[in-house]
Amino acid sequence: MGIGDDAACWHSDASIQLATSDALIQDVHFTLNTTTWRELGWKALAANLSDIAAMGGLPQYALVSLGLPGDTEVESITELYQGMVELTHLFDVAIVGGDVVAAPIVVLSLALVGTAQTGHIMTRSAAAPGERIVVTGFLGASGAGLVMLQSGLEFDKETATSLREAHLKPNPRVVEGQTLARHGVRAAIDLSDGLVSDLVQLCKASGVGARLFVDQIPVHPLVYHSFGDDATNLALSGGEDYELLFTASTEVISQVRESMPCPITVIGEIVEEEPGRMRLFDKHGNEATLEKKGWEHFAPRKR
Amino acid sequence: MGIGDDAACWHSDASIQLATSDALIQDVHFTLNTTTWRELGWKALAANLSDIAAMGGLPQYALVSLGLPGDTEVESITELYQGMVELTHLFDVAIVGGDVVAAPIVVLSLALVGTAQTGHIMTRSAAAPGERIVVTGFLGASGAGLVMLQSGLEFDKETATSLREAHLKPNPRVVEGQTLARHGVRAAIDLSDGLVSDLVQLCKASGVGARLFVDQIPVHPLVYHSFGDDATNLALSGGEDYELLFTASTEVISQVRESMPCPITVIGEIVEEEPGRMRLFDKHGNEATLEKKGWEHFAPRKR
Numbered sequence: 001m002g003i004g005d006d007a008a009c010w011h012s013d014a015s016i017q018l019a020t021s022d023a024l025i026q027d028v029h030f031t032l033n034t035t036t037w038r039e040l041g042w043k044a045l046a047a048n049l050s051d052i053a054a055m056g057g058l059p060q061y062a063l064v065s066l067g068l069p070g071d072t073e074v075e076s077i078t079e080l081y082q083g084m085v086e087l088t089h090l091f092d093v094a095i096v097g098g099d100v101v102a103a104p105i106v107v108l109s110l111a112l113v114g115t116a117q118t119g120h121i122m123t124r125s126a127a128a129p130g131e132r133i134v135v136t137g138f139l140g141a142s143g144a145g146l147v148m149l150q151s152g153l154e155f156d157k158e159t160a161t162s163l164r165e166a167h168l169k170p171n172p173r174v175v176e177g178q179t180l181a182r183h184g185v186r187a188a189i190d191l192s193d194g195l196v197s198d199l200v201q202l203c204k205a206s207g208v209g210a211r212l213f214v215d216q217i218p219v220h221p222l223v224y225h226s227f228g229d230d231a232t233n234l235a236l237s238g239g240e241d242y243e244l245l246f247t248a249s250t251e252v253i254s255q256v257r258e259s260m261p262c263p264i265t266v267i268g269e270i271v272e273e274e275p276g277r278m279r280l281f282d283k284h285g286n287e288a289t290l291e292k293k294g295w296e297h298f299a300p301r302k303r
Numbered sequence: 304m305g306i307g308d309d310a311a312c313w314h315s316d317a318s319i320q321l322a323t324s325d326a327l328i329q330d331v332h333f334t335l336n337t338t339t340w341r342e343l344g345w346k347a348l349a350a351n352l353s354d355i356a357a358m359g360g361l362p363q364y365a366l367v368s369l370g371l372p373g374d375t376e377v378e379s380i381t382e383l384y385q386g387m388v389e390l391t392h393l394f395d396v397a398i399v400g401g402d403v404v405a406a407p408i409v410v411l412s413l414a415l416v417g418t419a420q421t422g423h424i425m426t427r428s429a430a431a432p433g434e435r436i437v438v439t440g441f442l443g444a445s446g447a448g449l450v451m452l453q454s455g456l457e458f459d460k461e462t463a464t465s466l467r468e469a470h471l472k473p474n475p476r477v478v479e480g481q482t483l484a485r486h487g488v489r490a491a492i493d494l495s496d497g498l499v500s501d502l503v504q505l506c507k508a509s510g511v512g513a514r515l516f517v518d519q520i521p522v523h524p525l526v527y528h529s530f531g532d533d534a535t536n537l538a539l540s541g542g543e544d545y546e547l548l549f550t551a552s553t554e555v556i557s558q559v560r561e562s563m564p565c566p567i568t569v570i571g572e573i574v575e576e577e578p579g580r581m582r583l584f585d586k587h588g589n590e591a592t593l594e595k596k597g598w599e600h601f602a603p604r605k606r
Contacts, residue, residue, distance in 0.1 A: 004508055005426050006357035006493055007323035007417070017320065019399065020310035021414050023368035025406040054309035065326035065412050096322065103328040104408060109368050111324050111414030114310070123308050190309055205307055 008061060008096035016121065018114040020051035026106040034149040037076045039168040040108065041083025047192065048112040049091060049172035050242040054190035055123070056181025057116040059174060061096045062088070064110055067103030080108075091174050120181040122188035122246065127206035131187070131247040133268035136173050136260070138220035139195060141166030143238015144227055155226050162222050170242040176262055180246055183256045188246035194239035196290060199268075200276050202245065209273020215283035218265040236290065311364060311399035319424065321417040323354035329409040337452040340379045342471035343411065344386025350495065351415040352394060352475035353545040357493035359425040359484025362417040362477060364399045365391070370406025383411075394477050423484040425549065430490035430509035434550040436571035439476050439563070441523035442498060444469030446541015447530055458529050465525050473545040479565055483549055486559045491549035497542035499593060502571075503579050505548065512576020518586035521568040539593065 024030055024044050035043075045062065052059040064084065068077065081095075088095060093112070145167025148155065155163070173190070180188060189202045195217070203210050219235040227234060247270050248256065257264060280288040327333055327347050338346075348365065355362040367387065371380065384398075391398060396415070448470025450456065451463065458466070476493070483491060492505045498520070506513050522538040530537060550573050551559065560567060583591040 004428070006354040007321040007360065007415075009319060009321050009358065009419070009424060011318055011421075012315065012320045013318070015314055015316070016312060017315045017416070018310040018312050019322075019364060019366055019414070019416055021324075021366040021368050021401050021412070023370055023402060023404050023406075023410065023412055025370050025404055025410065027407070028370075028405045051309040055312065057310065061322060063322055063324040063414055065324050065414075067326055067328050067331075067410065098324050099326060101326050101328055102331045103326075103410070104330070105406075107326065107328065107370065107406070107410050107412070109324070109326055109410070109412035111322070111366055111368075112310075113320070113322055113416060116312070118314075121312060125307070 008063065010061060010096070012115060015118050016116040018052055018055055018057040018116055019111065020048055021109065021111040022047050023107065023109040032106070035168055037079035038083035041080040042087055042169050044108045044110050045084045045087045046170050046172045046242060048110050049087065049174055050190040050192065052112060052114040053172050053174045053177035054188050054244060055116060055121055056177045056188070057114040058178060059091055059093050059112055059114040061094055061113045062110060064095055064098035066098070066100045067107030068100060069104060069106065070102060116181070122177070122181050122185055124187065124189050124202045124205035127187035127202055127208050127247040127270045129208055129270050129272040131249055131270045132253055132266045133199065133210060133212070133245065133247050133270060134253060134264050134266050135191070135195070135218065135243050135245050136176050136262050136264050137241070137243045138218045139191070139241050139243060140223040140231055140235035140238050141220040142170060142240040143234040144223045146238070146240070159222055159226055163226070166220070167240065170240065172242055173244045173262070176260055177244055179259050180244065180256060183259065184252050185246050185248045185256065188244055191241045191243045191245055192239060194237040195245070196236050196278065197239070198245060200278055203278060204276035207275045209271045209275070209277040210268055211271055212268040212278060212280045214280050214288055216265065216267045218263070311366065313364060313399070315418060318421050319419040321355055321358055321360040321419055322414065323351055324412065324414040325350050326410065326412040335409070338471055340382035341386035344383040345390055345472050347411045347413050348387045348390045349473050349475045349545060351413050352390065352477055353493040353495065355415055355417040356475050356477045356480035357425065357491050357547060358419060359423055359480045359491070360417040360419040361481060362394055362396050362415055364397055364416045366414040367398055367401035368412040369401070369403045370408070370410030371403060372407060372409065373405060419484070425480070425484050425488055425491035427490065427492050427505045427508035430505055430511055430550040430573050432511055432573050432575040434552055434573045435556055435569045436502065436513060436515070436548065436550050436573060437556060437567050437569050438494070438498070438521065438546050438548050439479050439565050439567050440546045441521045442494070442544050442546060443526040443534055443538035443541050444523040445473060445543040446537040447526045449541070449543070462525055462529055466529070469523070470543065473543065475545055476547045476565070479563055480547055482562050483547065483559060486562065487555050488549050488551045488559065491547055494544045494546045494548055495542060497540040498548070499539050499581065501548060503581055506581060507579035510578045512574045512578070512580040513571055514574055515571040515581060515583050517583050517591055519568065519570045521566070
């Protein structure tokens with residue numbers, strides 16, 4: 001049914017339902033100084049889509065709760081919705097409800113509902129020792145974009161545009177998540193807080209440890225190009241890349257690789273260890289330490 | 304599955320899914336000067352439950368997004384959740400996810416998912432000429448409670464407690480909504496903005512008009528007792544009573560009456576008219592006008 005009733009309402013044939021929600025607060029999660037309304041709308045929905053993607057689900061219906069100051073231009077609200085609608089078209093999602101209320105700052109709270117097939121759900125708690133750790137795409141560009149926007153660093157136009165888009169218009173791996181789940185991948189998480197932080201979360205939930213091979217991490221080429229020595233730290237801790245991290249056997253990985261619409265890279269392995277313990281190794285096989293400076297500096301802003 | 308994954312996840316046998324969301328902003332929708340954290344939690348969830356109730360649905364899963372200032376006491380957050388948990392126990396709802404983020408003011412955004420049986424959904428758009436207009440329970444006590452809290456009016460302890468509870472701990476008509484839907488009622492709305500405002504909404508959505516018999520409105524006895532001449536205005540426009548307003552034939556109403564766990568009262572009838580046009584009649588059958596003073600004074604704070 002269309003919008004206008006007390007609740008949104010739809011028929012569903014699937015037996016598994018998924019739901020996620022996220023709130024973005026002005027000057028905590030974004031600033032309108034560097035973010036356009038359209039980008040804000042895109043990013044807010046992308047973050048929720050990524051949560052459904054990490055479970056291997058099919059996103060379907062979004063509820064949008066907006067808190068807006070009284071002096072917000074109608075045009076701004078239109079742009080905000082356009083940013084969301086661009087993404088809903090890409091993934092065939094319908095905005096089915098929500099509300100708009102007065103607020104002293106901009107508050108954007110989204111809830112997203114989806115479905116999945118029985119037996120084809122990925123969770124954080126299913127990683128098993130012996131499995132390889134794999135990521136989709138390239139890492140670090142979102143964190144690099146944030147640093148660029150916050151510090152006013154200047155790059156050539158193409159680099160600047162790409163880093164900005166990586167941070168403000170991330171592409172949630174919805175199709176990829178469903179592909180993984182269909183091929184029997186059972187453990188996954190999306191990279192919102194940062195590779196290290198999210199991998200530790202997955203390991204804790206699964207009661208396992210991890211070895212991470214730092215030189216195998218697919219750092220985004222533009223991040224190497226523009227941030228040099230800091231590039232690896234941005235890939236490890238920058239956050240908000242919204243790539244998927246998953247674990248699987250080598251057999252499953254080679255089957256998955258054929259079907260994935262994006263590159264995937266093995267970056268480590270799951271081991272029997274103190275839950276959540278992660279050890280990094282350099283290209284010589286020596287244990288590396290996570291540079292505290294990088295980690296703190298680029299620490300995720302959201303918990 | 305339990306909390307801890309990227310999205311909440313559950314099995315569902317029902318074919319109709321319902322979802323609603325609501326955001327409450329500090330000093331717009333509530334003030335912590337007069338509202339306890341526990342009451343805030345209760346009321347936020349009650350408002351969402353009432354939306355599902357208005358559709359005749361069974362509420363099942365809630366997502367709670369909290370924005371909190373850094374100096375919020377842990378105890379306050381515990382109380383907030385206790386307020387919600389009290390209600391989840393009453394209605395067998397599970398809080399399955401959400402997030403907590405930093406914010407300069409308290410922001411409470413809830414999404415609630417539920418189910419309904421095919422063919423047993425109530426909407427705002429199904430009211431038909433000839434049907435009677437009916438409300439559950441008694442009206443005006445929530446608005447009276449708000450006026451009392453805002454103006455510092457003093458009443459005897461029992462009255463003060465009842466009016467406060469009516470405003471801050473409303474009882475969503477979940478069981479009643481399902482009973483109505485099961486008995487064939489097709490048009491309903493919950494009274495959140497106020498009787499007049501919500502009835503006009505229902506009439507607009509249904510393309511009909513309404514006649515309201517003011518002397519038949521079940522004004523809450525305590526509101527008569529404590530607000531005298533203003534009582535009827537509070538019942539007409541006070542808002543946030545979270546009773547259900549529905550329309551049905553006299554036959555359906557008499558069948559429903561037997562099964563309802565609360566009183567129901569016929570207060571008017573649906574007529575063929577300019578959509579949304581509502582006329583009020585006094586006990587002598589003369590057309591009455593809505594006192595602008597009362598209407599404006601007690602206008603709903605939320606749109």
